[in-house]
Amino acid sequence: MKDTDNSSKANAWMGRALFQGWLSVALWMTIGLLLEGLIGYKIPAYLQDDTRRELFRLAHAHGTLLGLVLIAATLTTQHLSTPLPRVAGVALQLGSVLMPIGFLLAGVWHTETDPGLAIWLVPPGALMVIFGVVSTALAVRQQLKLD
Numbered sequence: 001m002k003d004t005d006n007s008s009k010a011n012a013w014m015g016r017a018l019f020q021g022w023l024s025v026a027l028w029m030t031i032g033l034l035l036e037g038l039i040g041y042k043i044p045a046y047l048q049d050d051t052r053r054e055l056f057r058l059a060h061a062h063g064t065l066l067g068l069v070l071i072a073a074t075l076t077t078q079h080l081s082t083p084l085p086r087v088a089g090v091a092l093q094l095g096s097v098l099m100p101i102g103f104l105l106a107g108v109w110h111t112e113t114d115p116g117l118a119i120w121l122v123p124p125g126a127l128m129v130i131f132g133v134v135s136t137a138l139a140v141r142q143q144l145k146l147d
Contacts, residue, residue, distance in 0.1 A: 009086070014077055014078060021069075024066065025071070027063065028060050029064055031059070031060050035056055035060060055107030055119075056103070058100075059103035062099045062100045062103060063100030070092060070093065073089075080139055080143045091135075095130075098122070099126055102121030105121070106118040
């Protein structure tokens with residue numbers, strides 16, 4: 001009975017993470033398209049603010065990439081006989097939100113040369129993503145019995 005509980009929890013996590021990954025890719029690609037529009041229409045508030053432009057680009061790039069990482073982690077987990085540790089999956093999901101949101105919000109409210117306070121969301125988000133990715137790699141290593 002307990003093994004079935006763990007399997008259903010793993011399936012529930014995989015479903016949520018897969019949904020979050022695809023939603024993230026769609027959202028951040030749309031934001032990227034919006035940024036291209038700001039460049040195309042030569043919007044001064046965007047073009048003349050180097051800090052904002054850089055932080056918004058970082059948000060777009062990291063958000064899209066981390067959505068793909070979530071999708072890859074989910075598909076990888078499907079092939080493992082033992083599920084990814086719950087803490088690793090949660091860290092991967094949370095870090096995939098914190099990093100791009102930190103960049104985006106830091107670009108919205110910032111001083112002349114420094115990013116806004118929301119930039120402090122980026123380092124913990126990065127650590128969570130790294131932890132999740134390393135945990136996934138170790139789970140694959142254990143599954144394949146690589147030494």
